[in-house]
Amino acid sequence: MFVIGNTHLDRMFHVQEIARPGETVLAHGSSQLVGGKGANQAVAAACSGADSVFVSRVGDDDEANLVLAWLRAVPRLDIARVSRTVGAPTGGAFIQSDASGENAIVVMPGANARISVADIEAASRVAKKGDLLLLQLEMPLEMMRQAACTFRAHGCSVVLNAAPALDISEILPFVDVLVVNELEAQVTLGSTDRASLAERTRELGIRLVVTRGAQGCECYDASGYLDAVEAESIDVVDTTGAGDAFVGGLAAQLACGTDLVMAARWATHLAALACCSVGAQTYVRALHGRGVIDAGGDPGTEPSMRTMTLEGCN
Numbered sequence: 001m002f003v004i005g006n007t008h009l010d011r012m013f014h015v016q017e018i019a020r021p022g023e024t025v026l027a028h029g030s031s032q033l034v035g036g037k038g039a040n041q042a043v044a045a046a047c048s049g050a051d052s053v054f055v056s057r058v059g060d061d062d063e064a065n066l067v068l069a070w071l072r073a074v075p076r077l078d079i080a081r082v083s084r085t086v087g088a089p090t091g092g093a094f095i096q097s098d099a100s101g102e103n104a105i106v107v108m109p110g111a112n113a114r115i116s117v118a119d120i121e122a123a124s125r126v127a128k129k130g131d132l133l134l135l136q137l138e139m140p141l142e143m144m145r146q147a148a149c150t151f152r153a154h155g156c157s158v159v160l161n162a163a164p165a166l167d168i169s170e171i172l173p174f175v176d177v178l179v180v181n182e183l184e185a186q187v188t189l190g191s192t193d194r195a196s197l198a199e200r201t202r203e204l205g206i207r208l209v210v211t212r213g214a215q216g217c218e219c220y221d222a223s224g225y226l227d228a229v230e231a232e233s234i235d236v237v238d239t240t241g242a243g244d245a246f247v248g249g250l251a252a253q254l255a256c257g258t259d260l261v262m263a264a265r266w267a268t269h270l271a272a273l274a275c276c277s278v279g280a281q282t283y284v285r286a287l288h289g290r291g292v293i294d295a296g297g298d299p300g301t302e303p304s305m306r307t308m309t310l311e312g313c314n
Contacts, residue, residue, distance in 0.1 A: 001132040001255040002123060002156070003045060003248070004055040004147050005038015006112035006139055007071075007082065009063040012095040018104045019096060027096075034070045035093050036112070037136040037163065037244050044248025044270060045134065046077035050255045055081045055123045057111040059090035064111075081123050085111035107138065115139055120147045129155030132255040134248070136161045141171070148174035159254065161247040162188045177207045177254065179247050185210050198224035207260055209267075211246060216268060219260050229264045232272035246271035 013027035042054040054077060058064035064084060071079045091110035097103045120143065127133070133151040135144050135158065148158045152174045159177040162168050165187035172178075172188075182192045189200045192210070201208045201220040208220040216231040249270035253263035 001045060001050045001134065001251065002053045002055065002127060002151065003038060003042040003134045003251075004115070004120065004123070004139070004144070005041060005134075005136050006036040006091055006109065007039040007056040007058050007067055008034070008036035008091040008093045008107070008110075008112075009067055010035035010093045010095055012097055015096050016099050018098050018102065025096075032066075034067050036091060037138045037161070038112075039067070039071065040244030041134055041136065041161070041248035041251070042077060043071070043074050044245045045252040045255075046074050048249045048252035048266065048270065049076070050132075050252035051076050051078070052252070053078045053081060053123065053126070055115075055119060057083050057085045057088075057114050057119070059088045059111045060084050060086050061090055063090035063092070081119070083119065085114045088114055109138070112139055115143050117143070117146055120150055124150045124154055127151055127154045127156050131156045132159060132251060133157070134159045134161070134251040135171075136247075137164055137166050137168075141166060145171040145174070157254075159247075159251045161244075163243070172204065172206075175206060177209070177251075177260075179209045179211070179250060181211045181213070181243065194218065194225055209250060209260070209264055211243065217246075217264055219264050221260060227261045229261065229268050231268060242271045245273070 010033045012031045012033060014029040015025050015027050017025065019025045038054070038056050042052050046052040054071070058067055067090060068079065068082065071077060071082065088111040091112040092108045094106045095103050133147065133156050135147060137144060148160070148171050152158055157176040158174055159179065160168070160171065160175045161179045162184050163181070165184040168188050178188070180188055185192050185197065189197060191197055191200070197208065197210060198220055202222055202224055205222045207222070209217055211217045214231050216229045218228045219226040246267040250263050250267035253266050254260070258266070
């Protein structure tokens with residue numbers, strides 16, 4: 001599968017309460033971590049067993065060296081198409097994380113804004129029919145539309161995580177699976193109501209997953225509503241990147257041939273794991289400690305109950 005998206009070096013500040021407009025708060029700690037929705041989802045996909053080609057841009061600075069070293073160490077993640085961009089900084093995110101695990105984020109795109117049609121076309125030339133493309137909306141929207149159109153022409157299916165919430169009317173005709181939270185569902189589909197969403201998926205002929213935080217998620221396809229998946233009960237440490245872990249895990253399982261509801265069950269498990277440590281990708285260490293996941297197992301087997309190995313799918 002392919003992931004086209006942004007790469008950041010995240011700077012996280014740990015605070016008791018997130019600052020309100022006009023307020024200054026003191027941090028009791030800080031950390032520097034690799035992030036960006038694209039990188040987060042690519043790592044989640046690779047850790048969920050899918051051979052993942054990541055297409056992105058970083059700067060020509062020291063931050064790029066740190067980012068690339070981390071990504072290079074992730075098994076099943078191909079970063080040969082993460083390009084250095086002369087004269088641009090590596091993208092960054094500035095995160096406040098409070099005592100309850102909630103966060104507020106400011107994003108600086110940097111080199112990510114320089115992704116080009118040439119980058120997309122070069123990646124699409126190695127795609128084959130049946131591959132999967134995963135996109136998000138922190139990159140220029142027109143480039144994401146171009147990517148969806150180009151990869152669709154090569155016989156690939158397209159999964160779009162419509163985050164942040166934007167008008168996706170121009171890209172939606174090229175999307176097979178849409179993943180949104182409740183806010184994004186309201187902006188992109190005009191409703192968060194189950195019956196209305198079922199009707200919209202029938203109209204559009206797409207598959208849809210709506211995440212609802214602690215209430216889990218709901219799955220739909222062209223026939224309407226399918227099923228709901230409950231969230232796992234955990235002690236939340238940090239929610240940063242949990243949504244991206246969900247999306248990357250979901251897309252990887254779909255790329256491996258798993259049905260939508262079972263894919264959502266694994267994605268829910270991975271998102272819960274991501275909430276148990278600080279940072280968007282630090283759960284990777286926990287996965288390595290357990291042997292990662294057998295994404296090539298029987299799709300009818302409960303994902304969290306599988307024997308975890310490094311074997312996966314292409």
